[in-house]
Amino acid sequence: MNPSPSLPAGENALAQITVSSRIPDFWKESPRLWFAQFEAVVANQKLADESRYNLVIAKLSREHVEQVSDIVLTHPDTKKYEALKTRLLVVYEESEVRQVQKLLKELELGDQKPSQLLRRMRDLAKKKFNDETLNMLWMGHLPSAVQAILTVSEVKDLEKLAGMADKVVETTRFAEIQELSCMRSSAVPSSSATQATLVEQIAQLTRRLDNMETSRSRGRSVGRNGWKSHRSASRSRDRSERVRRGDPNWMCFYHFRYKGKANKCIQPCAWQKQQESEAGKN
Template sequence: MDKPTQEPRTTLSEEDIEMISVKSRIPPFWRDKPRLWFAQFETMVSNQKLSEEAKFGLAVAQLDKVDVEQISDIILSSARTGRFEALKTRLLSVYEESENKQLQKLLNEVELGDQRPSQLLRRMRDLARDKMPDETLRMLWMSHLPSSTRAVLAVSETSKLDSLAAMADKMSEQMKEVNSVCFLTQPC
């Protein structure tokens, strides 16, 4: 009786396993937030010590057809150096809003709505992209807060935006609790 032939076992190294794990965690490309997607992507692959070409391949794998069409010349190029940076630069230029558009959104379109004051501040910082001094951003941010919150923050000893945002979050939370208790017991 013949012995069945065994296929040679291939074992994956820890590096291979980690690479597979990283590949599976990289989300599809975000057209609405390309800079944030690249920041997340680069953070995820940073400890992999990948070549630029390997990063290029991983990034291309996360693109839809419409995105690939935007970089077809880079993909088809015979050059094999600098392709990841070229891909990143191209996709940012295609999908990211201009500084003027972001400034316009910052000045005209942001509102507190249902978000916390600290979330509003982060959104405004994202739109301002270090193009606006903190003092100006603070005034603009505070103008979107309820007048009672503005009054308390105006007399606060701290001038750090993050500290003010944390205080505003606490005030907002307290106001919601007061309003819910007030609603349950009697009209306020």
């Protein structure tokens, strides 16, 4: 196929650059789908075989080019694009056996919509299974609640069932999220509430420690003062008892404490008599 005769060489090159920017890098997981998109993009450009070949080469990574190295190094004189496409499909497209195996054993709904799962299963089935069989396989991957609703439905068209399943799953997942959110809200306090609780607990512990320290200080003070008071009271009681019994050696508080330096005296105090007796002895 030759380039459009109405476009000069420079404009044709510019058109190829524009087209190339619209083509994604090669998808090794879905090579046939990638080529379908590629051919749809270049369909209106009326590009020559070699131009298509060059565009595909530009979208291949090193890994992909290594799989077609013989075509790149010694490419055929004609149908270069077809040779490149055929090789890439042979290398990267899964065999029919592998596709059927994946369809029957490996697919799961996961986070997909049921309609997305159905499209993936159709792609793998490639018309090897009729809609009735595909419907049975597809419903086997859906939650039991969704299966129950679809089973009693009068809708038989598989695409319409897939749309219905999307709505049911969406509603179910939303309800589960709401329930989980309520459970977490009731079971776990918010971060601000938790912080406030911790602050209050710390304040309570601080007050308790302060009260304990104050009580200890008062206890020590009362103990010391109490001991002194008790001692003083004992002495006072002793002196009073001695006075009551008429002890001739009893001395008043002032002479008892300050001896000869006392400036006062309370009778009957034996201090003066004791001093006179000692002076007579001398």
